[in-house]
Amino acid sequence: MPPVVSILTPSFNREDLVAETLDSVLAQTWPHWEMLVVDDGSTDRTKDIVAEYAARDSRIRLFDRSWQPKGACTCRNEGVSMSSGDYVMFLDTDDIIEPFCLENRVKAMEAEPDLDFAIFPGLMFEHRPHDLGLWWNTDKPEDELTRQFRGDAIAQGTGVLWNRESFVRIGMWDLELMLWQDIELFFRAYIQGYRYRKFFDLPPDLHNRVNPTSLSRGNFFSQEKQLSRVRVAKQAASMLRQNGQHHRLHELRYMVAEIVAGAARSGQPRLAISFLLWAFREGAVSTMEALRIAGVIGLYGGRLTRFTLFRRWAEALQSPFVGKGTIGQIPTTTPVTTMAGTSS
Numbered sequence: 001m002p003p004v005v006s007i008l009t010p011s012f013n014r015e016d017l018v019a020e021t022l023d024s025v026l027a028q029t030w031p032h033w034e035m036l037v038v039d040d041g042s043t044d045r046t047k048d049i050v051a052e053y054a055a056r057d058s059r060i061r062l063f064d065r066s067w068q069p070k071g072a073c074t075c076r077n078e079g080v081s082m083s084s085g086d087y088v089m090f091l092d093t094d095d096i097i098e099p100f101c102l103e104n105r106v107k108a109m110e111a112e113p114d115l116d117f118a119i120f121p122g123l124m125f126e127h128r129p130h131d132l133g134l135w136w137n138t139d140k141p142e143d144e145l146t147r148q149f150r151g152d153a154i155a156q157g158t159g160v161l162w163n164r165e166s167f168v169r170i171g172m173w174d175l176e177l178m179l180w181q182d183i184e185l186f187f188r189a190y191i192q193g194y195r196y197r198k199f200f201d202l203p204p205d206l207h208n209r210v211n212p213t214s215l216s217r218g219n220f221f222s223q224e225k226q227l228s229r230v231r232v233a234k235q236a237a238s239m240l241r242q243n244g245q246h247h248r249l250h251e252l253r254y255m256v257a258e259i260v261a262g263a264a265r266s267g268q269p270r271l272a273i274s275f276l277l278w279a280f281r282e283g284a285v286s287t288m289e290a291l292r293i294a295g296v297i298g299l300y301g302g303r304l305t306r307f308t309l310f311r312r313w314a315e316a317l318q319s320p321f322v323g324k325g326t327i328g329q330i331p332t333t334t335p336v337t338t339m340a341g342t343s344s
Contacts, residue, residue: 006085010075012040014093030102038075073173101205116166116194122206145190149251150323221266252284257321264300
């Protein structure tokens with residue numbers, strides 16, 4: 001039998017967008033798929049719309065989340081537990097895939113059966129595909145772990161096809177995190193040596209929506225979300241040590257500076273100071289770097305950044321730790337395949 005792709009989709013109050021996502025799945029040239037939509041307690045017509053599609057095509061199945069805690073990653077993991085495909089792919093209810101998406105991804109993985117996962121290119125859009133004319137991100141000479149540390153990730157959850165067995169073995173999504181779940185997952189994959197390949201010679205097959213109402217953006221500087229970021233950084237350091245990559249601990253400095261500044265800006269100086277001290281002890285930042293970052297804590301903690309001079313001083317102190325990522329910033333200067341199969 002041809003390999004089957006399990007598409008895992010969490011849903012929550014997307015009655016205005018979910019039909020577009022489902023239509024893009026139904027349009028696939030690769031017919032061997034199953035789509036498990038796990039609803040997270042929608043209060044609008046999202047479930048009714050998905051149920052209508054499920055009634056039309058038995059490959060689409062709708063479930064209510066029964067696992068805890070509430071959240072998209074819980075829905076994804078629960079979906080994986082009920083799936084039966086050879087490969088797993090994650091698709092959110094505000095994104096769209098090209099008709100050739102599954103076919104190209106499966107053929108790429110089947111050609112190299114030793115891969116644990118593969119990374120594919122995608123584009124950004126706001127209202128309709130191609131309206132922004134931007135790549136999600138592009139390939140670069142730096143290795144993927146370095147880029148991840150610098151906030152310049154080449155992939156997020158939807159842009160990857162996983163061997164199902166490999167995804168289960170890596171531990172699936174971390175359900176305790178409130179933020180940076182994608183980052184944490186790829187840290188595990190890169191640091192622990194999971195086998196992957198980038199297929200950026202293929203046309204982009206994913207349209208990732210720029211969505212200012214995304215749940216992950218809400219209350220970004222809450223203590224729970226800042227603690228999640230701290231946990232991701234500490235787990236990355238622990239994995240580096242466990243896998244004989246102590247020499248890469250200093251690459252964490254970009255994340256350290258970002259986390260500390262976020263905690264200081266949001267009125268959490270104790271968290272900022274304790275995390276900075278941890279980073280110094282671990283070797284993630286040098287003495288001079290720790291002093292610069294401590295200066296940022298003082299400026300934000302004292303609310304001095306209300307004044308232009310001190311705000312610029314804080315920005316200058318942070319400037320060596322800005323990773324210069326290009327997520328959602330690179331124009332699509334070369335023709336790309338559109339949903340209709342033409343070029344743009």
